[in-house]
Amino acid sequence: MMNKILNIFLTFILTAFFATSTFAATKVVWWMESSADTDPTVQEMMCDAFNAEQDEVELECVFKEDINDTIRPALLSGSGPDMFDTPGASYIKIYQDAGLVKSMQEYADQYGWQDKLLGWAYNSGVFDGELYSIPKNYETMIYFYNKTLFEENGWSTPNNLEEVESLAAKIKAKGMNVYAYGSAGWQPTHEHLVGNYFNTYAGPDNVYKALIGEKKWTDPEFVEAIELLRKHMVDEGYWSGDLETYYSLDWDDFNNEFATRGSAMLMIGTWGFNVTATNFGETSDDWDWNPLPILNSQAGSAPNYQLATGGTMSINAASKNADGAAKVIDWILSDKERALKVTGSLGYGAWLLPLKYTDADFDPNIDPRQKRFLTEFAEASDSGNYGYTTWTFYPNDPGVHIWKDMEVVWAGDITPLEFMEESQRLWDQARADDALVPVGKR
Amino acid sequence: MPKFLTSINAISWYFLFPVIFIHFFVVAFPSILSLLLCLTDWNGFGRINYVGLENFQELFRDRVFKKAVKHNIIWTVMFLTIPVIVALIIAYLLTGIKRGQLFYRLVYFFPYILASIVNCLIWRYIFHPRHGLGGWFENQGIDFLAKSPFAMKETALYAVAWVDMWHFWGFLVIIYLTGMYQVDDSLYEAADIEGATKFQKFRYITLPMIRPIFVLSLIIIIIWSVPTFDYVYILTMGGPAYSSEVVANHLYSQAFQRMNVGYASTIGVMMFFYVGIIVGFFAILRRMGWEV
Known part of the structure; x- marks a missing residue:
């Protein structure tokens, strides 16, 4: 009797063990x-x-x-x-x-x-x-604007450098800042601006050539792009009024400034959709977005969405x-x-x-402004009309240089040309070390 | 079993062994490894290539490193003067307070027990151009602190040092006070009979009697100033334009942002030698008969 019970018990234990290992x-x-x-x-x-x-x-x-x-x-x-x-x-x-x-x-x-x-x-x-690797998230740089404010003042959204500078003068005359932004929460925000100026002034084709080594970063279009950014940041104070305030504002500060008419526009990545919608939801103003204006006719036509993986x-x-x-x-x-x-x-x-999203994939209740971005970006990027962000396509050392040393240009300690010479040196080093990231044929 | 294995001396070593073992693998071995890494171009992950003294040559050409060294020297001088003087005066004054002294001690020491991130956020908020003092003055029609001192390259280093000193000086008060309480009261009584002033008592009794603690505090300040990092990192990340960059922050940036671990080790080795020189200097003073 004892043997029988022992047999049944062992059978049960062994069955349970194998079942667990087989089906776990x-x-x-x-x-x-x-x-x-x-x-x-x-x-x-x-x-x-x-x-x-x-x-x-x-x-x-x-x-x-x-x-x-x-x-x-x-x-x-x-x-x-x-x-x-x-x-x-x-x-x-x-x-x-x-x-x-x-x-x-x-x-x-x-x-x-x-x-x-x-x-x-x-x-x-x-x-x-x-x-x-597979990207978990993609993003690009755009600008949001206070639609109600623009309509009240009869302002049009800018498409080129002349329109940007003319609009900026009108916004400043109203006592507001042109763009809300700041780097206190994330010092590398500077690279967002550098990437914007490279892509909208020098143009994506030139950026691509520089990324793959067919062009030098010291070529005039890149140096001029940095000089233009320096002028807009330091001389004109486009971002939050002046350089020092730009250094002092964090994410909450500048998002709040934009939603409360402290600034008319916000040049930021598409991660800004959520907070912009939330903040404007607490005001009576409406918002919208646009691709970045093209600052130089050689830079191609809009939209040139910069590719970025987050x-x-x-x-x-x-x-x-x-x-x-x-x-x-x-x-x-x-x-x-x-x-x-x-x-x-x-x-x-x-x-x-x-x-590869299509119109049919979206929930009918999606915010049309958000949907417009998702479909336009997919179409533009899939048809080859895109630019490049520094944080996705730059190797580490040149990538850090872009945001760390941009402050040195803004401080007037080095010239835009010296800045780009150092950039080129670091790119040459990264290329020699085989440290480049894939760009994909354009 | 051989007798020496069970001797008192051997047993002491058995108890020390776990600590020595852990110290070797956690501190000594990585330190030695770091000494070797400074001769390589390691990026922290892959193949390690020997590059000889290339990193050292690069280091002496590195304008940011030179700037950071200069900032560390300024930092050390500031910490050797301002908080030391203030702490000495306050500690001496506190010795004269019989009632409620504990309250003052707590108040002065409080910033020291706060996390650096808390201290930094408090001061960042105070100097915030929109909702800090600058914003308040602006509402009163006064153009004062309109720009954060952390955001101006002329003031960033001093502003960060100010916050760190604000947190640190209470610590000095406590250790000076402890030293002052150990001074024999009869010395002060004798001085009183001789008609010494308060300053004379401080200069000729208190200061000489607390010299060991005082010198220790100076050594601590000099050594701690070398790896100073947290306040700079939290408040300015070394900016704007490297105006508040210190050596440890540069090391961090090279190792963890630029992935130049070999080069970062070279910076670490330089810091190690610098601290070694300071410790050696004080050791020589001690040998010469100085009470340090």
């Missing part, structure tokens, strides 16, 4: 960049939703502050999560060189990711012919569950409606995956 879901851990505003939504609409829809892979999302500082020691120690975020493609290049990130080419071929993503976005993760996702080279991680990524990329719902819940400021 593969666990995939993903370290994501943390943001208090978006983490709960991402957890619910991405991580929990994924786990609820299937039982092959169990996804655990771990939100980390300053992901790049956190992931670096984890990867170097040969451990770390199965999947991880990075701030951008330039970091992936370093990880790829060090063999810390897994090539996703076989998964991209298997799941057809190239067909799902916008061409430029897919190419931004291709190094040495293989896919290593964070990437990749698979750890040391992951034992890379297949599971690829399934997670494919799930994320496979449903445009779900992707739009997630990013819509975040005000289109995060998780705006670079998928």
Whole structure:
């Protein structure tokens, strides 16, 4: 009798053990960049939703502050999560060189990711012919304006340098600042402005040639672009009135200034949609947006949306569950409606995956201004009418130089030419070190 | 078992072993590694290439590094004078207060226990051009502090140092006060009989008697001024235009923003040698019979 009971017990234990090992879901851990505003939504609409829809892979999302500082020691120690975020493609290049990130080419071929993503976005993760990262978010630089204020004063939105400067004079005459902006919350905001002037004055074709080494950054169009930015910032005080105030305002300050008629316009990335809509919702004014005005006829025609990825996702080279991680990524990329719902819940400021959206994919209740951006950007960028942001297409050292040393130009300690000479030197060094990030053929 | 393994001396080493072991792997080994990394072009991830003394040559050409060294010297001089003088005076005055002294001690020491981020936010708000003092004065029709001193290249370094000194001087008050309480009262009584003034008592009794603590405070200030980082990083990130850049901030930027870890190690090595020279200098003074 005792033997029988023992047999039944052992059979039960062994069955339970094998059943658990055979049918247990593969666990995939993903370290994501943390943001208090978006983490709960991402957890619910991405991580929990994924786990609820299937039982092959169990996804655990771990939100980390300053992901790049956190992931670096984890990867170097040969451990770390199965999947991880990075701030951008330039970091992936370093990880790829060090063999810390897994090539996703076989998964991209298997799941057809190239067909799902916008061409430029897919190419931004291709190094040495293989896919290593996928952008989690895309953005570009535009300007918002106070529509009510413009209508009241009979102002037209500017399309070229002459119109910009003429409008700026009218706005200043009314006692307002031309643009709201500031760098106290994020010193690299300077590079937003530099990128804008490179793309709208020197033009995307020239920027592209300089990125791939066919042109020098010291060529006159780039030097002139920096001189024009210096003039507008220092001599004219376009941004928040003067240079010192620009250095002192943080995100809340300048967004508030824009919504309360302290400034007439806000030149910012498309991450500004959400906060602009929220802030104007508390006023009686209306807002709208436009692509950046083209400041030089040689720079081509509008719109030239600068391409930018805001964070990437990749698979750890040391992951034992890379297949599971690829399934997670494919799930994320496979449903445009779900992707739009997630990013819509975040005000289109995060998780705006670079998928090929069409009119039919959008919720009918979407703000038409937001929808106009999403469709116009997709059309323009897919047809090759685009520019380049510094934070997506610059290697680390020249990228940091752009925003750190721009202050030195504004301070009058070096000339725009000296600034661009240093830029060229750092680009030459990065090229020699094979540290460039992929640009994609124009 | 051999006798020396169970001797008192050996047992002491057994107890020390965990600390030595941890210290070696957490402090000593990375420090030695850093010494070696300064001879490489490592970016923090990939292959490590030996570049000889190239980083040192680059360092002596680096205009930002030169600027940062100059700022560190200015910083040290400011900290060796302003908070030291103020703390000495306040501590001496406090010794004369019999009632409510604890309250003053708490008030002076309070900024020291606040996190640097809190101190910085308080002062950033005070100097904010829109809703700080500048905004308030503007509403009164007075053009004062209209621009934040953190945002002007002429004042940024001094403004950051001001905030750090505001947080630091209370610490000096406490240690000077502790030293002053250890001075034998009979010395002051004798001075009173001789008709010494308050200043004479301070100059000829208090100051000589607290010299060991005073010199220690100077050593601490000099050494702590070398890696100063947090207040600069939070308030100005070394800007505008490197006007408040210090060596540690430059090191951070090279290591974690520009990914030049080899070069950043070179800066670290220079900082290490500088601190070594200071410590060596005071060691020589001690050997010469100075009570330091």
